[in-house]
Amino acid sequence: MEQASVKLDVARNQELYMELVRFGQTEQVRRRESPVHVKREVQAGKPGARFMVDPRLGFNNRTHRLWVNQLPPGGEEGQAWKTLGHRHTVEAVIYWLSGYGYSIIDRKRYDWKAGDVVCVPMFAWHRHVNSSDDSLDYVASTTGPLSMGLGQAVYEDELYPQFWVHAQQGEDAVRALTPGGSAAPATHDETAGLTQAQRLYNEQLSYAYHEELNRRKSKVLLKSEDIKLEATNMGRMAYLVDARIGFNVKALATVMAEVPPGKHSGSHRHLYDEIDFVLQGRGKVIIDDKTYEVEAGDALAIPVFAWHQYFCAGDEPLRLLCHSTRPAMENLGLVLTQHGENANYA
Numbered sequence: 001m002e003q004a005s006v007k008l009d010v011a012r013n014q015e016l017y018m019e020l021v022r023f024g025q026t027e028q029v030r031r032r033e034s035p036v037h038v039k040r041e042v043q044a045g046k047p048g049a050r051f052m053v054d055p056r057l058g059f060n061n062r063t064h065r066l067w068v069n070q071l072p073p074g075g076e077e078g079q080a081w082k083t084l085g086h087r088h089t090v091e092a093v094i095y096w097l098s099g100y101g102y103s104i105i106d107r108k109r110y111d112w113k114a115g116d117v118v119c120v121p122m123f124a125w126h127r128h129v130n131s132s133d134d135s136l137d138y139v140a141s142t143t144g145p146l147s148m149g150l151g152q153a154v155y156e157d158e159l160y161p162q163f164w165v166h167a168q169q170g171e172d173a174v175r176a177l178t179p180g181g182s183a184a185p186a187t188h189d190e191t192a193g194l195t196q197a198q199r200l201y202n203e204q205l206s207y208a209y210h211e212e213l214n215r216r217k218s219k220v221l222l223k224s225e226d227i228k229l230e231a232t233n234m235g236r237m238a239y240l241v242d243a244r245i246g247f248n249v250k251a252l253a254t255v256m257a258e259v260p261p262g263k264h265s266g267s268h269r270h271l272y273d274e275i276d277f278v279l280q281g282r283g284k285v286i287i288d289d290k291t292y293e294v295e296a297g298d299a300l301a302i303p304v305f306a307w308h309q310y311f312c313a314g315d316e317p318l319r320l321l322c323h324s325t326r327p328a329m330e331n332l333g334l335v336l337t338q339h340g341e342n343a344n345y346a
Ligand SMILES: [Fe+2]
Pocket: 086, 087, 088, 092, 120, 126
């Protein structure tokens, strides 16, 4: 019988290897040449989702994205989503820029107003309702690009059930944060007399069950009155969404930072993606050897390991919402943050 054989292409393999060797160097060029600053005019004052920073738009940031959205008034009646909403295997943080309303997340209602923050747990069904009389704006960041890059992303939408991947598997899968995760696995309590492999496999089976419990205990809403800015070497800041303060997040983290008039933040650089949204004020940001004039509504995609520092101009504080995928990189064991100059205020 004739056997099929694959020819070893030595030259091609050498080429593939050298591509890996050169990658770090060419990646530096991609980071330097990718867009960084998105002016507010590009996106302001229109209904519907408008992507500001997204790898699909040419940004070198590949782990999270940022967009702004405008919700029309009209409460439940103005909603396209009526029951489940949508869900995704990505983490999402929403900052309400104006108005008031509520979110239904995994069948629970959370009331919010401008300045509050909502963190949607992984794969929870959710929808957001504007209860005010005017259109309201919000800014959101998700780890969609990370999950999509890994080939692990699932998005499901009430309006498009033909694309459901998990929810068609029954009522339990519609309610559960992990399809099938709400039921304890049969092997869960068997701990005695197991081989190492049996024990490890059982742990694997019960992971989704425990993760489901953790997500249900997770903090979801942060009220603006509970945001306390505190002095650090980077300047005044508050951790809004972080695994260390009760949110069940593995990839995304959000902080708020403020620079008073005439002052500058600290400078630092780090091995993780950061996307900043200017909430208030105006000033400039120095990113490595370039300077960008910024104002409320602008977004900045800070390239990985680029030094960055904010300066406030004008007479109101420069306030920033900074989303990063630091936790994702920490979980991979790949974070380095280097601090440069201190902030010149406390
Ligand atoms: Fe969502």
